[in-house]
Amino acid sequence: MKGIWLAAALAAGVGSVAQAQQAGTGPGATPRLLPDISAIGSGVLVWNRDDVEALSPRSGPSGPAGKVTPVFQELEVALQAVVDPFARADVYLTFGPEGAGVEEAYVTTLALPGGLQIKAGTLHSPWGRLNQQHPHAWDFVDAPLAASRLVAAEALGGPGLDVAWLAPLPWFAELHLAYQETTPLEGEPGRRTLVGRLAQFTDLAEGATLGVGLSAARLDEPGAGAWRDLYGADLYLKLRPATSRSYLALQAELYARRLSGTGDPAVDGTRLGGYAQAVYRIGRDWAVGGRWETAPSLADGRPGPEQRFTALASWYTSEFMRLRLQGSYDRLPGGKAGLEALLALEFSIGVHGAHPF
Amino acid sequence: MTIRELSRIALLLAALLPGPARAAVKVVTTTEGLASIAREVGGADAEVQHLSRGVQDPHFVDANPTLALKLRAADLLVDVGLELEVGWLPPLVNQSRNPDIQPGGRRRLTAASAVAVLDVPTGPVDRSMGDLHPGGNPHFLTDPRRAALVAKAIGARLGELDPAHAAGYAERAAAFGKRLEAALARWQAELAPYKGKRLFSQHKTLSYLHEWTGLVDGGELEPRPGTPPPPAHLARLVEVAKRDGVKVIVVESYYDTRSGEQVARLTGARLVSIPGDVGGDPAAKSYESYVDLVVRRILDALRASP
Numbered sequence: 001m002k003g004i005w006l007a008a009a010l011a012a013g014v015g016s017v018a019q020a021q022q023a024g025t026g027p028g029a030t031p032r033l034l035p036d037i038s039a040i041g042s043g044v045l046v047w048n049r050d051d052v053e054a055l056s057p058r059s060g061p062s063g064p065a066g067k068v069t070p071v072f073q074e075l076e077v078a079l080q081a082v083v084d085p086f087a088r089a090d091v092y093l094t095f096g097p098e099g100a101g102v103e104e105a106y107v108t109t110l111a112l113p114g115g116l117q118i119k120a121g122t123l124h125s126p127w128g129r130l131n132q133q134h135p136h137a138w139d140f141v142d143a144p145l146a147a148s149r150l151v152a153a154e155a156l157g158g159p160g161l162d163v164a165w166l167a168p169l170p171w172f173a174e175l176h177l178a179y180q181e182t183t184p185l186e187g188e189p190g191r192r193t194l195v196g197r198l199a200q201f202t203d204l205a206e207g208a209t210l211g212v213g214l215s216a217a218r219l220d221e222p223g224a225g226a227w228r229d230l231y232g233a234d235l236y237l238k239l240r241p242a243t244s245r246s247y248l249a250l251q252a253e254l255y256a257r258r259l260s261g262t263g264d265p266a267v268d269g270t271r272l273g274g275y276a277q278a279v280y281r282i283g284r285d286w287a288v289g290g291r292w293e294t295a296p297s298l299a300d301g302r303p304g305p306e307q308r309f310t311a312l313a314s315w316y317t318s319e320f321m322r323l324r325l326q327g328s329y330d331r332l333p334g335g336k337a338g339l340e341a342l343l344a345l346e347f348s349i350g351v352h353g354a355h356p357f
Numbered sequence: 358m359t360i361r362e363l364s365r366i367a368l369l370l371a372a373l374l375p376g377p378a379r380a381a382v383k384v385v386t387t388t389e390g391l392a393s394i395a396r397e398v399g400g401a402d403a404e405v406q407h408l409s410r411g412v413q414d415p416h417f418v419d420a421n422p423t424l425a426l427k428l429r430a431a432d433l434l435v436d437v438g439l440e441l442e443v444g445w446l447p448p449l450v451n452q453s454r455n456p457d458i459q460p461g462g463r464r465r466l467t468a469a470s471a472v473a474v475l476d477v478p479t480g481p482v483d484r485s486m487g488d489l490h491p492g493g494n495p496h497f498l499t500d501p502r503r504a505a506l507v508a509k510a511i512g513a514r515l516g517e518l519d520p521a522h523a524a525g526y527a528e529r530a531a532a533f534g535k536r537l538e539a540a541l542a543r544w545q546a547e548l549a550p551y552k553g554k555r556l557f558s559q560h561k562t563l564s565y566l567h568e569w570t571g572l573v574d575g576g577e578l579e580p581r582p583g584t585p586p587p588p589a590h591l592a593r594l595v596e597v598a599k600r601d602g603v604k605v606i607v608v609e610s611y612y613d614t615r616s617g618e619q620v621a622r623l624t625g626a627r628l629v630s631i632p633g634d635v636g637g638d639p640a641a642k643s644y645e646s647y648v649d650l651v652v653r654r655i656l657d658a659l660r661a662s663p
């Protein structure tokens with residue numbers, strides 16, 4: 001109330017410096033003890049010409065061949081706040097067609113010396129680029145096929161600890177070492193997992209930022225003496241003039257999975273996959289993009305690389321809602337090709353913490 | 358390994374270790390406007406950097422991790438507050454490993470806490486009203502009186518962090534305030550004949566300017582904060598312009614000018630581009646030259662209007 005009277009007095013044309021002040025009582029000083037609460041919902045209308053379940057199984061949305069099917073993707077509820085002067089906590093609950101679960105729930109230290117920061121709880125592994133983002137932070141509606149086939153069906157992650165060290169270098173270089181129990185395949189027992197990652201960012205010029213990441217992980221594999229190694233390289237280049245909301249973002253990831261000591265020569269060995277994408281944000285309201293990807297085919301009797309080409313158009317009604325139309329051409333080994341289309345709606349309510357770059 | 362190789366490695370390691378004690382306090386500000394004020398106050402005792410540039414829309418800066426490096430070594434972070442930087446500053450602060458610049462930390466100064474805030478919503482707020490700032494209008498550096506208060510607050514905080522130079526910070530903040538007071542009188546005298554004149558703006562960025570100039574808010578091109586103007590809204594503004602005699606449309610240089618141009622064409626009003634902050638125009642190098650340029654551009658348009 002006091003503020004209104006003061007503002008009224010000022011509006012009357014009082015010009016002295018002292019009267020523009022209301023130190024300590026402005027909203028900048030308002031205490032806030034409730035965590036930031038937000039909900040992000042996403043649903044898709046999906047159409048695929050062929051039987052995706054049989055020919056190209058994936059974790060992303062799909063439906064019966066030739067039918068337009070509405071699919072509820074996910075509702076994410078986030079609670080985020082500072083715990084005390086030494087740590088903050090982020091909790092992400094997810095509700096999907098398969099039920100509810102904890103996507104992530106972890107504390108992050110804020111006051112460790114020596115450039116160290118520790119995340120502890122259940123969290124996505126510091127592996128690759130897309131793996132650390134929640135689906136609503138992705139540009140495309142679904143993840144590349146290689147992510148679910150080579151890394152983890154949903155996201156590589158689970159209970160554990162991630163220690164990150166920010167190197168005292170003139171560019172951003174962060175080294176992660178994580179020890180977790182992960183479940184790359186849903187419903188399986190957890191596997192002890194050791195993850196390492198080096199993420200680096202540098203400004204090439206004004207408005208041109210390059211990010212390069214290298215990741216590696218070793219996971220237990222069922223059977224004595226067997227293990228699974230994951231290797232990843234990721235590249236991100238963002239070009240955005242300072243005066244513009246428009247930007248061009250180029251992103252690519254390469255994944256390799258090596259199985260060793262399983263005793264089955266058909267299973268042992270290295271599989272490769274990856275994707276490259278370009279997204280052009282056109283001002284406030286629009287974005288268009290293209291993605292090429294390759295992943296080992298899972299179709300019966302069609303071994304070899306499956307390639308998919310995807311085009312995307314996004315319309316942002318505001319910062320808090322977007323509608324995306326995505327079309328893909330999926331080419332299986334042996335020449336069989338599939339067509340797919342997705343129309344996805346996503347909304348966000350409440351206060352959701354800003355995403356890292 | 359030879360002695361020479363060992364000495365090279367030692368040199369390389371030494372380069373990675375923190376250097377000797379610095380002479381100047383490292384101040385990092387979120388905007389260029391705050392940086393220019395911090396420079397006035399800090400003088401030679403402070404080294405000032407800013408995270409965003411005056412040519413940028415401060416609502417939409419990228420949370421580029423390379424900016425977190427500036428925060429890592431910051432002795433003081435000065436932000437605007439009122440959620441102006443909510444879309445990009447928090448992840449940078451969290452990445453910085455600098456515990457004292459967290460909100461409320463002893464090395465964090467939120468400038469909004471030093472001034473009286475306008476446009477604080479009085480009723481329930483939701484996003485049907487657009488992307489508004491629930492804590493009030495954060496564009497208070499269009500007011501030199503508030504800039505002087507921010508300078509005073511920066512001086513006080515720098516004095517706490519660097520007591521050896523406290524007197525210098527306080528003196529420079531006071532001198533800056535005095536200079537602004539003199540300039541304010543000059544600007545107000547020049548604008549006095551136009552008191553009560555209505556202006557359109559793109560976004561609600563001019564509330565504080567209206568307060569000290571006596572100019573009046575005629576309406577915004579954005580029907581609600583952050584939403585694009587539909588034709589019906591622009592048509593309404595054309596009627597308002599005719600009814601209320603609005604002759605000037607003020608748009609910050611980082612906004613698209615198409616809506617403003619359209620309204621200008623249909624009403625005969627003048628479209629004025631102003632820098633959104635210090636550094637938003639090559640001529641707006643310091644805080645005073647920024648306000649001077651804003652006043653000059655608006656004055657030119659008002660004088661040219663019949």
